[in-house]
Amino acid sequence: MNLSVNKGEVISLIGPSGSGKSTFLRVLMGLLPPTAGEVRIDGGAIDYRSRPQLRAMRDRMAIVFQQYNLFQNMDVLRNVTIAPIKIKKRPRADVEREATALLLKVGLAEKHHAYPDELSGGQQQRVAIARALALKPEILLLDEVTAALDPELVTEVLDTIRSLASEGITMLIVSHEMAFVREVSTRVVMMDKGQVVEIGSPAEIFGSPKEARTREFVGKILRH
Amino acid sequence: MWDRIVQEAPDFFTYYNAIFVLQAMGRTLALTVIGCVAGFIFGFAIAAIRSTRARALLPLRLLVTVYVEIFRRIPFLVILFIVMFGIQAVSRGISLFAIALISICMVSTAFMSEIIRAGMESVPKMQREAAEAMNFGFMRTLLLVILPQAWKVILPPGFAFMVMFIKDTALVSQMGVVELAFTGKMFVGRGFSPFLVYGTVLAGYFVMSYPLSRLGAYLENRLATSRSRESIQRVWTGPGPVQSEPVGEQG
Structure with a gap:
């Protein structure tokens, strides 16, 4: 193709x-x-x-999967921030500020410390989108x-x-x-x-x- | 029988005998603890190697797989003697205790690696894929994503294995290492009542293994409930909007 x-x-x-x-x-x-x-x-x-x-x-690039694939052992905020902090080595404070803004944008501002299995499918998928965006993909x-x-x-x-x-x-x-x-x-x-x-x-x-x-x-x- | 126990007790429970038994218990404990810690470390390494996919590591994967499959299938006693004669053929300067320890580590590594591998495989493949897409390397995926989720699957059989392993160390008495079971044989040989002697040995094993099972149960419990307990607290004390959104629709 x-x-x-x-x-x-x-x-x-x-x-x-x-x-x-x-x-x-x-x-x-x-x-x-x-x-x-x-x-x-x-x-x-x-x-x-x-x-x-x-x-x-x-x-x-960043990808959002059909099955969300959030890390089950991490809360929402950590799911969003872990790759920018650990992989891209960006300062934690910056990343967390951006993550907060992203979670607000996807409508989950009050869910920072919820675990994936406490969220509905739609909420999980929105966290997954925030996680992908936190990587600032082209x-x-x-x-x-x-x-x-x-x-x-x-x-x-x-x-x-x-x-x-x-x-x-x-x-x-x-x-x-x-x-x-x-x-x-x-x-x-x-x-x-x-x-x-x-x-x-x-x-x-x-x-x-x-x-x-x-x-x-x-x-x-x-x-x- | 009871009369004989009461009669012999003062001679049996002397200071020197107690020291002797405690030292033997220390050896049993050392064999178990070192065996399990080494088994965990090497077992983890083997499980990690077996979870790789790179073609270059194929020979290594094959090697550790053969190792695990062989050592899980040979009786412990046979391994003990193979290792003992193997080592003694090369060098005579190594103590029996060291030989026993090496054998124990080899066996526990094989078993622990399977327990850890099963735990790691219980984590959905997609979790690994998500990590890969975000450029987590092999070790980061393992340490940040796979292991934290595998723990609750690894712990119960892990502790069951350790408790079982305390008892299995008794077999090294067969090659002359003075551990707890060996002292039993020795005191009976000196003419003490077997009930008295083995009753003491039994108590010794119980004192070592019971706290370990309790620790296992405690950790299991903590791991199973820590998160739900946390979330229950949040539901009770958290701000109002937390409950206002629909919960429960899983895709």
Whole structure:
């Protein structure tokens, strides 16, 4: 597949289950090596066998997982601050001040000392978003962040992401929330069987798809 | 039997015999404590090695796996004699106690490594992945994320193993190390009533192992409840908004 992302873009990946959307994000995050092809950042190809290169790449990105994956042994504040403090070696006071602001932004200002298992799914996912933002990523990857949530809790998470999109942070979103994708994306990528079927603006993909596969998929999804 | 115990007691409970038994108890305790501490340290190292995935470490992984599988399957007594004859073939200058200690460490390492590995594997894989995505290295992932969550799974079988291990150290009396069980054999050999002698030995083992089980139970309890207790306090004393949001919907 061939896809280039420009700074400030919000790109959504859509497609049926097993089409390789999540795998694509994991390759970008350096969690999986690509079986073929290459990933380039600022024009330079990443060598997945080189640890320093992988680390440098991960350093510029952050990912939010479908299952939140908050560290169960740490409270909310520590979940958000641990990587900036321990890995990026930034001063604790600065990091904690920023974390407080981030938690306020995702609407969890009063939950600093709650543990993940005391929070609802939607709250956990918002903490996970704050944790990713605390890393100050150039690119934020969101992997089906609402798929594990109860329908009522989806809105709170989507609202959070919507406000990020309006701030101009570069994002790659894998989502099945078509209305949301349509609203926030600058471009939409339709994937199937590990291949890019079509890339276009939301209006093109949802309004007048060129490919038969896209038409079929979008038609099915929008009908229900 | 009772008459004989009462009659022999003054001769048995003398100052020198007491010192002798206490010294033997000290040796049993040393074997256990050093064995368990070494077992924990080396067992942790083995568990950590076995959790790596790098291809370069494959030979090392294979080696420690073979070690663990072999040493968990040979009876302790057999290991004792293999180590004893092995060491004595090389050097005669090493004390029996040191040989016993080495054997004990080898066995406890094998068992503890499996207990620790099981604990580490109880932590969901995704936790590791989240850490990896944030550039935690191998050791940071282990120390900051995996181990703190693995503790409550490691502790109960860990302490059960240590308590069992106190008793297993009795086997080193077979190679002539003067520890608690050995003193029993010796006093009976001197003609004291076996009930009196082994009653004392029994009391000695109990005094050592009971506090250890209590400590284990205490730690387990603390680990299991510390967080929920903390959160209960927060619910009771915390500010109002804490309870105003929906809780309980897990995805």
